[in-house]
Amino acid sequence: MSQPPPVEYAVAVDRYLAASGLGAGSRRIYRIALGTWAWALADRPAPTGPDRRRAEPPVLPLALLDHPDCAARLRAAVDRRAADTDPRTLNRELSTLRAATAWWRARGWITADPAEGLRPRPLPDPADDSAPLTPERLRALFALRVPLREQLLWHLLHESAAPVETVLALNVDDLDLPHRRTRPPAPALTWQSGTARLLPPHLAGRPTGPLLLTDRRAPVTTPAADRCPHTGRARLSYRRAAELFTAHAPGHTLRQLRPRP
Structure with missing residues (x-):
């Protein structure tokens, strides 16, 4: 019926x-x-x-x-x-x-x-869409009251000048925290004081698993490489990271966090 x-x-x-x-x-x-x-x-x-x-x-x-x-x-x-x-x-x-x-x-x-x-x-014009944010806009963005995960992602993208996909693919054990760089075989990235300050509280004792996680537990179909063994949460996706950024910075994209030449 x-x-x-x-x-x-x-x-x-x-x-x-x-x-x-x-x-x-x-x-x-x-x-x-x-x-x-x-x-x-x-x-x-x-x-x-x-x-x-x-x-x-x-x-x-x-x-x-x-x-x-x-x-x-x-x-x-x-x-x-x-x-x-x-x-x-x-x-x-x-x-x-x-x-x-x-x-x-x-x-x-x-x-x-x-x-x-x-x-x-x-x-928007593709050239404008990818133009780095001005120093004033960056300061305003980094001053927003947002979750620690978003603060870390935005600082790391800006300080490392790495593609978004590369940063989202990082695992905790890829990081050399004392030297502010990644370990081989991860892509060679370095970062500055902003990222260095945010990493320890973000990791909260997690020695392995994806660096950036979703807010919810991963579906059972999630590959082990994209699931945190300590929290059960999944690796943060590009789509979700972009959605969160747009919510806080309307009209801008994650690509614009790269530093100016």
Whole structure:
């Protein structure tokens, strides 16, 4: 027996994600994006930064998507988001909304296309996107009250001038802490006082495992090389590291942390 059409927006989101075939990590990202649009539909600003992940979206009827002023609300929300959100992130959120509403329309749960007329935001010039941050912007970034993991990653990227992928691939036992460098066979990196100050409290006695970890325990399918044997958490991914950076530094990318020539 088929299920009746959902009444609440959140239930429609649940059913869409359950049928999407996405992995657990992608479903989480899609859920956050669709939750962001729930705030827009309620005419309320979406939380930003770390609060965005923890906030419970407002409860809404799915029929609100068929309301005549729904498209205008979404356009206004896009304009607000564009002021403090990386255009790539905003475009991904728009794509997620379009995919979900198309799926709901195909099942007759809504009739209108609330995302019609919402256009992707232009991406920045690649040259500007990779230009190193100014000294003033760096000072402001390093002064933010952020978790120790983010402070360490940002300082290490800046002080070592290493690619993001190289830093995320480091393990604890790759580090020569007294000499502020890596040990062979790890890529040869060096760092300065900022990273040296942050490493001991970040490691907290961990002698092995990935240097930078996620906040949650790793799925059972995570390879042993990407799982911390002491905490059970997984190696931090590029996508998550970039997402966290964008939340604190809208409009900038991790690549811009490299030092100026």
